[in-house]
Amino acid sequence: MHIPNGFLDPVTATTTAAATGGMLVYGWNKVRQEMRQQSPITLGLVAAFIFAAQMINFAIGHHTSGHLIGAMVAVAVCGPWTAGILMSAVLGVQSLFFHDGGTIALGANIFNMAIVATAVSYMVYTAVMNKTGSRSIAMATGAWLSVLAASVAVAVELAASGTASLASVVPAMLGWHSLIGIGEAGITILSVSFIVKYAKEAELKGQVKEYAQN
Amino acid sequence: MLKIRNRLIVGLLVILIAGLLSNFASSHPDGLEQVAEDLGFINQATGHTSIFYDYSLPGTPAGLTSSLAGILGSALVFVLVYGLSSIIRKV
Numbered sequence: 001m002h003i004p005n006g007f008l009d010p011v012t013a014t015t016t017a018a019a020t021g022g023m024l025v026y027g028w029n030k031v032r033q034e035m036r037q038q039s040p041i042t043l044g045l046v047a048a049f050i051f052a053a054q055m056i057n058f059a060i061g062h063h064t065s066g067h068l069i070g071a072m073v074a075v076a077v078c079g080p081w082t083a084g085i086l087m088s089a090v091l092g093v094q095s096l097f098f099h100d101g102g103t104i105a106l107g108a109n110i111f112n113m114a115i116v117a118t119a120v121s122y123m124v125y126t127a128v129m130n131k132t133g134s135r136s137i138a139m140a141t142g143a144w145l146s147v148l149a150a151s152v153a154v155a156v157e158l159a160a161s162g163t164a165s166l167a168s169v170v171p172a173m174l175g176w177h178s179l180i181g182i183g184e185a186g187i188t189i190l191s192v193s194f195i196v197k198y199a200k201e202a203e204l205k206g207q208v209k210e211y212a213q214n
Numbered sequence: 215m216l217k218i219r220n221r222l223i224v225g226l227l228v229i230l231i232a233g234l235l236s237n238f239a240s241s242h243p244d245g246l247e248q249v250a251e252d253l254g255f256i257n258q259a260t261g262h263t264s265i266f267y268d269y270s271l272p273g274t275p276a277g278l279t280s281s282l283a284g285i286l287g288s289a290l291v292f293v294l295v296y297g298l299s300s301i302i303r304k305v
Contacts, residue, residue, distance in 0.1 A: 001246050006260035035302045044296035048288040052232035055269065055284050057240040064248040065240035085302075092280045093287055099264040154246060155273050164253045172252060176245035196228070198220040 001069065001147075001154055001177070002094065002109055005102030009161040016157060017107025020088075023115050027081050034081045042199050046077050048085040049195065051093065066180030069150065071117035072125065072143035072188045077195050080122035087114035112153040117146040136189055143188040147181035148174060167213050228292075232284030237270075 008016075024031070035043065050070035057065040070090070074083030088110045094100040101109045125142035129135065151173040159166035243251060250256040266272070269283040 001244065003246065004259040005262045006258045007250070007255065018259075032302055032305065037297050038299070040296045040299040040303070042223060043299045045221060045228065048228045048292040049224065049231070051291040052228045052236075052284060052288045054258055055236040055280075055287075057241060057242070057244065059240040059242060060245070063242050064245065065242040066245050067239075082299075085298065086295060089298065090291055093291050093294060095262075097265045097290060098283065098287060099262070099266065099268045103262045103264075141301075151245065158222065163255050163258060164249075168240060169249065172249040173245065176248055180245050195224065197283040198223045198227075199286040 001150060002091075002101030003105040003154060003157070003195060005104045007102075007161065007163050008105050008108055008157055009163075010104075012157050012161045013104050013108055016111040017154050020107045020111045020115060023084070023111075027084070030081045031085060034079045035076040035085065038047065038078055039084065043086060044075060045199050048087055049191065050086065051090045052188065053095070053191065054090065059178050060183075064176060066176070066183055068184055068187050069113050069117050069147060070188075071113065071146045071150075072121040072184070073195070075118055075121045075125060075142070076139055076188075076192045077199065080118055083118045083121070084114045087118060108154075108157055112150045112157075114183040116153045117150040117151065120149040122149060139188050139192060140185040143185040144178075145197055146197075147177050147184045151177035166192065175182060227290050229285055232288045233281040236280050236284045 001104040050073060053068045053070060053073075055067070057067045061065050071083060071087055071089075074086045078086065091101060091106065091109050093107060095103055095106050095109070121142040124145050125138045126158070128141045129138040132138065152170060155164075155169040156166070158164045158169050163169075224245070242248075247256065249256065266283060269287070270279040271283050274282050
């Protein structure tokens with residue numbers, strides 16, 4: 001879902017970049033509080049894991065593919081504000097070093113995958129966890145909806161840029177990403193149970209529960 | 215000790231995914247690229263200057279290049295996040 005350069009007009013690219021910057025300013029204290037709860041090594045390992053997992057494109061149908069975003073993984077393991085920072089770091093390295101996602105579109109890509117996907121993951125996870133009490137169902141729903149929400153954000157940005165019409169690009173993005181989201185949900189459940197078990201035991205489990213109780 | 219062992223396990227898993235599993239990744243267009251093809255705006259995509267081009271490292275054999283790029287990228291992300299969070303903890 002990484003937008004390359006050329007798809008967005010300057011106004012949309014600047015607006016999303018400004019919204020991204022605004023979110024960092026708004027959440028700065030929460031970022032600080034939350035990031036202190038984890039050791040830098042744990043956070044680095046989780047981010048490196050998401051970067052590696054994003055490289056694995058799985059086939060959807062005969063000539064399309066999708067890969068993990070990882071917002072739900074980051075939220076479940078580190079909390080929503082830390083997740084935003086980790087996702088931004090992954091997206092930055094992908095764009096600046098590996099030509100994955102345009103530099104002009106970087107603000108939009110961070111907005112879509114580090115803010116929208118992360119916020120939706122967190123809110124859906126919390127709501128479903130409170131209702132059902134099942135961590136797996138909450139993570140699967142959060143992961144699936146986070147991909148759909150991010151794909152709608154991309155579609156709206158493309159339409160705002162005049163690249164495609166809203167009426168055609170929203171259903172097209174939702175169609176493919178409702179399938180890709182199933183992969184996201186499956187990989188999320190597998191990876192979170194693994195990372196919670198090995199990256200850091202007691203604190204992370206406690207933190208996932210704590211978020212669910214809030 | 216247990217903590218160090220577990221961290222090594224996660225680190226090894228990252229290297230395994232980035233270095234080995236990435237070779238089996240599908241090279242088909244992703245969701246957004248597919249939509250761009252279907253709706254006819256894929257040609258609007260322009261390149262940009264990045265240090266490497268598309269998960270390949272110059273001067274490395276074709277069979278190994280995406281593995282090495284994946285491991286290097288994971289290491290870069292680790293160092294970046296480790297550094298960032300060490301700084302944010304102190305401010």
